[in-house]
Amino acid sequence: MSVSIAKGNTNVKIDTTVMQPTAVNSDKKVVFDTKDLNLWYGDTHALKDINLPIYEKEVTAIIGPSGCGKSTYLKTLNRMVELVPSVRTSGVITYNGREILSKSFKVEELRTRVGMVFQKPNPFPKSIYDNIAYGPKIHGIRNKKIIDEIVEKSLRGAYIWDEVKDRLKENAYGLSGGQQQRLCIARTLAIEPDVILMDEPTSALDPKSTHKIEDLIQELKQDYSIVIVTHNMQQAARISDRTAFFLNGEVVEYDHTDTIFTNPSDMRTEDYISGRFG
Numbered sequence: 708m709s710v711s712i713a714k715g716n717t718n719v720k721i722d723t724t725v726m727q728p729t730a731v732n733s734d735k736k737v738v739f740d741t742k743d744l745n746l747w748y749g750d751t752h753a754l755k756d757i758n759l760p761i762y763e764k765e766v767t768a769i770i771g772p773s774g775c776g777k778s779t780y781l782k783t784l785n786r787m788v789e790l791v792p793s794v795r796t797s798g799v800i801t802y803n804g805r806e807i808l809s810k811s812f813k814v815e816e817l818r819t820r821v822g823m824v825f826q827k828p829n830p831f832p833k834s835i836y837d838n839i840a841y842g843p844k845i846h847g848i849r850n851k852k853i854i855d856e857i858v859e860k861s862l863r864g865a866y867i868w869d870e871v872k873d874r875l876k877e878n879a880y881g882l883s884g885g886q887q888q889r890l891c892i893a894r895t896l897a898i899e900p901d902v903i904l905m906d907e908p909t910s911a912l913d914p915k916s917t918h919k920i921e922d923l924i925q926e927l928k929q930d931y932s933i934v935i936v937t938h939n940m941q942q943a944a945r946i947s948d949r950t951a952f953f954l955n956g957e958v959v960e961y962d963h964t965d966t967i968f969t970n971p972s973d974m975r976t977e978d979y980i981s982g983r984f985g
Contacts, residue, residue, distance in 0.1 A: 736763040738902055738932045739784055744798035746779060748791060753779050755956045757798070761902075766924060766933045768947035768964065770940060772984070776956040777936045781904050784934065785821040786814050803901075819846070822895035826907040828887035830879035830894075835862075835871050838879050838890055842898040857897050865893035866923050885916025889923065903927065905935040909942065921946050940980055944968050952976045 739761035746754035754776050761767050761784075769777045782788040783800060786807065800807050807817055831838050839858040848854055858875070862868040867889040871882070879890055888908060895903055905924075909917040924933060924946050937943050943950050944964060951961040952975075960967060960976045971977045978984055 735765065737761065738763050738803060739934075740799075740801045741780075741783075742799045742801075744780075744783065744796065744800060746776075746783065746788070746794065746796045749793040753956050754783070757958055759951055759958055759961060761932060761934055762949070763932050764928055764930070765948040766928050766935060766946055768943035768950045769934065769936045769953060770938070770943050770950060770979075771953035772979070773938075775953040777953050778906050780953070781906055781934060781936050784902070784904055785818050785823055787823065789814075819898055820900050821902045821904060822898065822900035824888070824891055824895055824903065824905045824908050827911050828884055828891050830882070830887050830890055833879060834876050835879050835882070835890060836875040838894050839897045842894060846898065861893040861897040862890075864896045864927070865889045866919070866926070867893060883916070885912050885919060888912060888916070888920060892920075892923065892927075900931065902932045902934065905933065907936055907938065910938065917942075940968075952979060954979070 737760045739759075741757050741759045741761075744754055744757040745752065757780060759780075769780065771777050779788060783796070784802075784807075788794055796808060798808075802817065802820070805812055831841060833841070836858055839861050840854050843854055843857050848857070859868060859872075862871060867886060870886060871890075874881075879887065882890060888911075892903075892908075909920050912920065921942065924935070927933060928948075935943075935947065947964045949962065950964045950967040952959045952967065952971075952973075954975055960971060960973045962972070967976065968980060971980065
């Protein structure tokens with residue numbers, strides 16, 4: 708039996724008769740390394756023995772059905788999950804070799820290095836300029852010339868400069884949804900992170916805006932490590948280098964994206980990507 712999933716302008720044919728996993732070992736630097744991570748919301752065991760390396764300057768997609776732990780895992784990488792009072796964790800997550808769950812690792816420092824883009828665009832109720840300038844100002848930059856340079860560089864980096872350069876003093880809410888999301892990406896770039904976390908960044912966007920964001924992600928991975936949670940398997944196939952399949956709080960399979968979509972090693976992965984459940 709075989710099924711086809713669109714990848715770009717072609718169809719990827721999934722052979723469901725042969726399943727030989729490929730090792731995910733890489734010569735690339737590991738940015739985040741998660742080992743034996745468990746997480747509970749009160750009595751609910753949401754993440755179970757997660758072991759997952761995230762590699763430098765790649766796009767790592769996290770796929771799986773609703774409620775499988777994708778977003779929870781993403782939010783552990785910048786410790787946003789700690790905002791939930793009942794959360795407790797065990798295990799280790801290292802960022803560039805440092806244990807991020809340790810009390811000695813300040814959350815503010817972590818979130819400077821690890822930016823976050825959310826499901827729905829969330830610009831500040833400020834001007835386009837002030838949205839980008841906010842982060843640098845918080846970090847003590849006061850020189851207007853330097854801030855001007857950061858604003859332009861960030862907006863260019865998010866491929867939106869030409870669309871807004873004459874509107875910088877206008878309220879960001881006047882932008883379209885796709886433009887707002889690229890503005891939020893630019894706002895993230897302004898603090899010069901190493902890693903960008905994206906939680907369903909295109910789910911609220913139209914196809915044209917989604918295409919622009921996907922093209923932008925491909926450009927950004929030249930300089931940043933990107934982790935994206937997505938329900939859209941075609942999107943994962945199009946833009947990611949590696950894919951992790953989550954199910955019931957566990958990592959069922961993690962491999963190069965082409966392997967996950969054409970030659971998965973676990974029947975549950977095959978069932979999910981072929982649409983038998985999820």
